[in-house]
Amino acid sequence: MTTEPTSAPAAPTAPPPAAPASFETRHDGTFHGTGLAYRCLAAETHLPDAKGEPRASVFSFSYLVDDAAPETRPVTFVFNGGPGSASLWLHMGALGPRRIVVPSDGTPAGSGPYGIVDNELCNLDKTDLVFVDPPGTGYSRMLGAAKPEDAWGLDADAELVAEFIKTWLTVHRRWASPRYLCGESYGTTRAVAVAGKLAGGLAGVAFNGIALISAILDFHTARFERGNPLADVSFMPTYAATALHYGLATAPDGRDAFLDEARRFAMEEYLPALVAGSRLAPARQQRVLRKLSRLTGLSETWLERTRLRIEPTRFRKELLRDTGLTVGRFDTRYTGRDYDDAGELPDTDASSYAVDSAYVTAINDHLTRGLGIGWNRPYMVFNREALLKWDWLGPRKDDTPRWPGYVNVAPVLGKLLRENPGLRVLMANGLYDLATPFHAAENTIAGNGIDAGRIAMTYYDAGHMMYLHEPSLGALVGDLRAWMG
Template identity: 35%
Template sequence: MKSFKHLSLMVLFVGVFSSSTLLADNERKLSVDDKNTTKHSTKIKGERIKYTATTGTQPVWDEEGTPTASLFYTYYQRTDVDDKATRPLLISFNGGPGSASVWMHIAYTGPKVINVDNEGYPLQPYGVKTNPYSILDVADIVFVNPVNTGYSRALAKKDGSMPSKAELKTMFFGVNADIKYLADWVSTFVTRNERWRSPKYLIGESYGTTRVAGLTKELQSRQWMYINGTILVSPTDIGIKREGPVKAANRLPYFAATAWYHNALTTELQQKPLAELLAQVEQFTLREYLPALAQGGFIAPEHKQRIAEQVAKYAGLSVETVVNSNLDISNNYFWKDLLRNRKQTVGRLDSRYLGIDKKVVGARPDYNAELSSWLHSFTPAINHYLREELGYKTDLRYNMFGNVHPWDRSGNNTGENLRLAMAENPYLNVMVQSGYFDGATNYFDAKYTMWQLDPSGQMKDRLSFKGYESGHMMYLRHEDLRQSNQDIRDFIIKSTPAKEQAAKY
């Protein structure tokens, strides 16, 4: 590999020091600042695309200019485009916190996707195949792995000792620490790769939406880098609270979608197209279910019974279950109870996936059926792809999920900061993407967050929502891989300003 600096420092990795090359003393050490570039071509939407793939590491520095960590990244750049100034750059993060960038990298927007069937279930041999819907035709993409994810690691201090857990938390492992050091890293990456003039977009999935919501404002305020668009995939609350009756009520449309998928509804409801059913359930949720929950124990018994009957009908549960839950059904109980009579559970992140528990009785599933399925295919695929197709050689373990805990969740103002960034930047647009069968970050919560992001309503024409008949990683389903990428492509094209379009109100 070609190095920017012949620099290797010791890093923390599962209690040992680690590195990118296996040396004579058998220590693993991270090459703190290097890169390797390979040339490729693919076909996207019938068009032949030539591109380079750069895998490498780039440092994070403290205020004294000392490297404190190094982040592993993969950068795809189309090579048959002459003008970088008009070529959009998409900066991609996954979530967790503690998750590598693997999920969207080799299943969503990149030029390769994992070998799964049309619904997203793993196939052997494990590996990757061409993604005919990648957005690489309209934008270059960099996939970033925060500290302790992928091959990214914290570095030893000047005295050779490793940072303590408390120090790591202060430097990297918290809502605001994460945003601060990643903004510095992104600024360096943009500078090194001469992308300051390019239209820039952020995309984050799950906790990554908290990350990119905060980064949008941090880049704008501290790095003076203005973003054209921020994409929130299966978003968290981004600091906009959903508590009490709102939290309980917002689950119902997701429950209805899941019950519909598993044919657990009445014939009348089952025959409706999903979009039509969900529009009906959403209206009931806002107009009747939420006000009923707000009345708590003082709701009239006959009113409670009527609401319980309707909730049960939409959720595919018994009226007795809803009444005995005081109209508030937990996610865990729903995942366990919906198909109890079939002796099956449904997945958390994607309720299309089925599980089998040791006992039919109980209040929660034994395991997450969807995550077990995903790790089947993603883990071998990313290890094979990076090493054998992109030529990144290392003996470090690729952390699908890294240890970043305890994570400091205090001071999460990312939603409000995103709103302020939009107000300050007339170019900035935001798109939300959600799967209807996602029970971890359900789609109606995502809609609620979008509605609350700008209470004034003056920027709602720059906010958009897209829903899909799949789960947390909607792109695993082939039809949604096509549609969700097209939605990103349309979003980028629409929000990239014309040559004479000024940033003003």
């Protein structure tokens, strides 16, 4: 008896992805006194792999004014950061046609119902707006054989967003339009990296402007590693601004003069003292200690114990310890209470839990009732796994050893400015931001071959999300409008 050889069963294949979904709604609104009819296209865009098969689905919200001339009508691509965050913060907090209203004075938004209103400050009268959620955030995801982590890295993320922008310009026939990028927090890193991808290798996609809200381009300014004094120096003026806000420092000549003094002290006295380390003469150490205490509101005894170094999480616990309060990271105007007052670090970030429920509520209400998106799929506000697995260094380009390093895209911005004389850059800074401090942005501009004369630097009486503060929201929008021209 003989038997015929049997072949192994074929491996199961994943079903092809469904066609890209699209939800279109039409609206009317008044923006800066101008009544407009516009539509929102909330849609997936499939990006192909080298074989032409879909590998990523990028979900975006395109707000498009009817009957606008594509050759003159600007378009602005907007995203937040994280990495791992969706675009809801700028979408529902500042730039979209609907926004959430929260208290301006640093008090928590609490529980609902929240005030979700038409945003008359939306710049839709000047530019179409495209809010982009990179894969792993919002409704965006990888497809087919691609793994989620294939999108999670400085280089991979920038490649995908750059590819999305080129595809969007083609699909919407908007290659002739003036083009802008707007990113917040890590989104500023992404914005510069994306602009670099699109400007290089004959890609030929130049931008008219890049808006960097709460910027971090050189991560060395925020790495509190032992032996790196740049982070201490970059954060110190924000400590001073916070101490002044709580009445723990005085400014007889006004806040601006006080912050200028803090900047000068940071660069001319504090930095040399930290570099000197154990070589610092006792008399000089005492002078630096006294001045650091006066500017930051922290006791000389505590500062001496920390060897003059102030890590921001420690600062948030220590500054108001005698009152039993901690201060926020994203915005030091917010305060919270911990389980006890004896610890070294705060339990959590008061400026985060004060507003997160309001924003999550706002985006989900907008998606379901405002835009009619009927999916049961959850909208991923923040993907912690993406943050934990983020590839900061990118693919190895050759066989040479990869030495330890840190992320710095600021030289890319300098190159973009040198090669594109029409590029305009705005850097928006919150005075009470302990995530991406304003002096860190100033140091980044000074040290990376960037023409400071080409950078519009703006400052606001709020924190990382300066638009939580109503007067700062109005000022930010006004500055963006003036910058765009």
